[in-house]
Amino acid sequence: MTDLTGPADPRPLRADAERNRQRILRAAAEVFTTRGLQASLDDVARQAGVGVGTVYRRFPDKEALAEALFEDRIGALVAVAERGLANPDSWDGLVTFLREAGTLLATDRGLREILMFAGYGKDRVERGKARMQPVITALVGRAQQDGKVRADLAPTDIPFIEFMLSAAAEYASDVRPDIWLRYLTLVIDGMRPARDGVTPFPVPALAPEGMLKVMRGMPARRSP
Amino acid sequence: MTDLTGPADPRPLRADAERNRQRILRAAAEVFTTRGLQASLDDVARQAGVGVGTVYRRFPDKEALAEALFEDRIGALVAVAERGLANPDSWDGLVTFLREAGTLLATDRGLREILMFAGYGKDRVERGKARMQPVITALVGRAQQDGKVRADLAPTDIPFIEFMLSAAAEYASDVRPDIWLRYLTLVIDGMRPARDGVTPFPVPALAPEGMLKVMRGMPARRSP
DNA sequence: TGATAAGTGGAGAATCAACCTCCGCTCCGA
DNA sequence: TCGGAGCGGAGGTTGATTCTCCACTTATCA
Numbered sequence: 001m002t003d004l005t006g007p008a009d010p011r012p013l014r015a016d017a018e019r020n021r022q023r024i025l026r027a028a029a030e031v032f033t034t035r036g037l038q039a040s041l042d043d044v045a046r047q048a049g050v051g052v053g054t055v056y057r058r059f060p061d062k063e064a065l066a067e068a069l070f071e072d073r074i075g076a077l078v079a080v081a082e083r084g085l086a087n088p089d090s091w092d093g094l095v096t097f098l099r100e101a102g103t104l105l106a107t108d109r110g111l112r113e114i115l116m117f118a119g120y121g122k123d124r125v126e127r128g129k130a131r132m133q134p135v136i137t138a139l140v141g142r143a144q145q146d147g148k149v150r151a152d153l154a155p156t157d158i159p160f161i162e163f164m165l166s167a168a169a170e171y172a173s174d175v176r177p178d179i180w181l182r183y184l185t186l187v188i189d190g191m192r193p194a195r196d197g198v199t200p201f202p203v204p205a206l207a208p209e210g211m212l213k214v215m216r217g218m219p220a221r222r223s224p
Numbered sequence: 225m226t227d228l229t230g231p232a233d234p235r236p237l238r239a240d241a242e243r244n245r246q247r248i249l250r251a252a253a254e255v256f257t258t259r260g261l262q263a264s265l266d267d268v269a270r271q272a273g274v275g276v277g278t279v280y281r282r283f284p285d286k287e288a289l290a291e292a293l294f295e296d297r298i299g300a301l302v303a304v305a306e307r308g309l310a311n312p313d314s315w316d317g318l319v320t321f322l323r324e325a326g327t328l329l330a331t332d333r334g335l336r337e338i339l340m341f342a343g344y345g346k347d348r349v350e351r352g353k354a355r356m357q358p359v360i361t362a363l364v365g366r367a368q369q370d371g372k373v374r375a376d377l378a379p380t381d382i383p384f385i386e387f388m389l390s391a392a393a394e395y396a397s398d399v400r401p402d403i404w405l406r407y408l409t410l411v412i413d414g415m416r417p418a419r420d421g422v423t424p425f426p427v428p429a430l431a432p433e434g435m436l437k438v439m440r441g442m443p444a445r446r447s448p
Numbered sequence: 449t450g451a452t453a454a455g456t457g458g459a460g461a462a463t464c465a466a467c468c469t470c471c472g473c474t475c476c477g478a
Numbered sequence: 479t480c481g482g483a484g485c486g487g488a489g490g491t492t493g494a495t496t497c498t499c500c501a502c503t504t505a506t507c508a
Binding site: 116117118133150152153154155156157159160161163164165167168171172179182183185186187188189190191193194195196197198200201205206207208210211215216217 | 340341342357374376377378379380381383384385387388389391392395396403406407409410411412413414415417418419420421422424425429430431432434435439440441
Binding site: 017041 | 494495496497498499504505506
């Protein structure tokens, strides 16, 4: 009500209040990362060990908290793309980017949701994406120029690929959160114009019994 | 549209009631395929042009309606797998299966949800999957024996691949519901032990402007 | 060491959306 | 014609979430 956690606060928070603010941010990171943005602020409060009121006094609503949290993660994604472009080997740069960006998305459900779905913090997300787009275009174009990647792969395919892989990761998160690396391998081998052998899968397949657990661990959107 | 008459009732429905029952089933098919299982029975009633009470009189709850509806779709999936195995060419059989099963899942959001997530009609779904599993194992195994598919691909990878592709289809459904075929192409090329060229993409890439529409059309899980 | 204002917890009000029931009325069909 | 199957849809119920309020606690400073 009083403030919007604006940049220049005339008066600093009391020591205990600041401590709680940090606790809330840490708890929110934990909760949003593992359970996604649909987690309630009550959940965050419980995880932080403070009352809900305390959460609402610091952050007017969930969006404000989410934005505060994910700003730097989006920055990390952009950095990953730029690092890929800095790699002198065009193929290696692209693959590394795909794997690292995939890892960020696969291990952070909240980040995935904020990036892939409209709703929260559109402005910041939009800005992050605007920064990524040219880098991705360059990454793909450079590898194509080198003949390392099939010529008809489009830059817009990359977000879809990341989306699919992170969907697989989320789907299997309770049982084998790394299984998506197999499908990254498949996609990467599929992107080459031609090849002699295969890139070995970095992780083993899921055993048949595992499939049941995956499904059971993934209840329908809301409880029936 | 298939008729889904239940078991022989001692006394048949009145003519108008039977007509409404069919209307409800048709409406439910429409609503569940496009909006998924989270659509409410009120939605179904509206689409059918009947009152909610009428829906609930015929189907005790959403699960009963969903089960009645999806029984034959699951059958269609099994049939697709069996048809793939009947194909004399092991590679062609596998690829055709992947594409056709993908199409079923990509065009039917409700089917995707009932198959991929626990919740509704577990028994029937379970039975359908039990029938598919050996067929898929055979499809993959046969193609591997022929040296057409990388040897370390596991049968359990297939459901994941279908899941990922249908996730992409759902994500882009408002803008380019066929875009997933590009990623199927990529995955298929990635499955080969080696290859000279690439399978051409059957559909064009999404233009950059399209990405924005995709995101906007995909609102967050719940509104803030 | 108070005095005092900042800060806190958490019950519960407000809201929302979906599920399902109920009952007065309609209209089928013998 | 008339009994009863069938109908619509307002509204009760449930459950989850968001957010408010205020009596109580605690940091800070004179």
